[in-house]
Amino acid sequence: MTESLKRVVVVGASLAGLNAAETLRDQGFEGELTLIGAEPNLPYDRPPLSKQLLTGEWDVDRLPLRSESELEALRINWVLGRRAASLDLAARALRLEDGEPIAFDGLIIATGASPISLPGSELEGVHTLRSEADALRIRADFERGGRVAVVGAGFIGAEVVSSARARGLDVALIEALDAPMLGPLGPDLAAFMADLHRDAGVDLRTGRRVTEWLGGERVEGVRLDSGEVIEASTVVVGVGVRPTVGWLANSGLSIGDGVICDQYVRAAPDVYAAGDVCRWPNAYLRPFAYAEPQPTMRVEHWTNAVEQGAAAASNLLAESRGEPLTAFSPIPYFWSDQHGLTVMAAGITSPHDAVQVVHGSLAERRFAALYARHGYLSGVVAVAWPRMLRRYQQLIRDHTEWRDALAAARELET
Ligand SMILES: Cc1cc2nc3c(=O)[nH]c(=O)nc-3n(C[C@H](O)[C@H](O)[C@H](O)COP(=O)(O)OP(=O)(O)OC[C@H]3O[C@@H](n4cnc5c(N)ncnc54)[C@H](O)[C@@H]3O)c2cc1C
Incomplete structure (x- = not known):
């Protein structure tokens, strides 16, 4: 470990922030690690909030993302129930709402999004x-x-x-x-x-x-x-929600609909963003955007927060060690549970040029539908059929031409 990274601060003690912290420790960061969270809770899972918690199947004891012993092993300095109120990039310090300053060598912004x-x-x-x-x-x-x-x-x-x-x-x-x-x-x-x-x-x-x-x-x-x-x-x-970026006004970071990052989810030297708050150019999108400048995206889903938190931490460490950074270019993915059915989607599903149900049927309420954009397979939606989603993820990643994707679907049917 180089001497340059002694104190890392993660703002947002939830899914992306926790995964960033775990990756820092997994990849050998031995310095001081602080997680600041506006909520009083240790990191907990949000998807059950609209599902099992509301139906009454679960209580709040099922929500924590990690056990006490798993969290202890991370040696985190928790600052909970307190909000980061401002960031001074040049001074490499942020200030909590009660005025307390917190200095850092590396910063990961994971403040998520807030409902409108x-x-x-x-x-x-x-x-x-x-x-x-x-x-x-x-x-x-x-x-x-x-x-x-x-x-x-x-x-x-x-x-x-x-x-x-x-x-x-x-x-x-x-x-x-x-x-x-x-x-x-x-x-x-x-x-x-x-x-x-x-x-x-x-x-x-x-x-x-x-x-x-x-x-x-x-x-x-x-x-x-x-x-x-x-x-x-x-x-x-x-x-809908808006990215929680108010505390970053006048910080010198580029802020729009999210913290604007590069392909490595870096917002500034030694400053990264992850999860619902991060807007970045996902290289995976490039073939779908002919005339447009390289498009950026912000993803408001669970898997992205996990993977992007890890990517931000990994690139922060690589930067401090003088190693090459890795572009973050996932295929977006989400699931949603509604009226007893799980709807899963991967890739880019809308706007699209064509959509075709290739397995099952809407009437059966079990199907997989493929989406085309600019002549390529861009996305898949599977209802009550997770296996089908997984089958098309690689074809989506490979930017398979639409006609080849349909041929692959016909082959699967036989
Ligand atoms: C009810 C619900 C159901 C969902 N269901 C699904 C689903 O079925 N499938 C799916 O893919 N995704 C689902 N999601 C989305 C998923 O949970 C989010 O994408 C994920 O939580 C994003 O993680 P995050 O860490 O980026 O942000 P968040 O989880 O929003 O965490 C951000 C944290 O930062 C804190 N914070 C904000 N500002 C500050 C500040 N200034 N200082 C300190 N702390 C701050 C916030 O209080 C919060 O705790 C659901 C979300 C909700 C709300």
């Missing part, structure tokens, strides 16, 4: 969902009973609806676009998702926006742009 709330929604019984505390508040409201409305039919909204239905609650799902998950899946599969919700007894209202919040202290419902009133004593808003 809607104006006028500051009523009791209206929630967003990102943290364990949010999930417990929503669960308590589910336990009170009464009608639930969910605004936004992306992953989080759709999963909250699904968990509410699993508890037998009466639920409305309001979506501004014409179908749920239209952005990530495209129109054909989004129509499938709409049927899935309706068959599960969800009152699905697509192409509708909330124009008014009804109630006194506690929410009683929402008015839609059609004039209709949806009564609800609990409302969950799932209209």
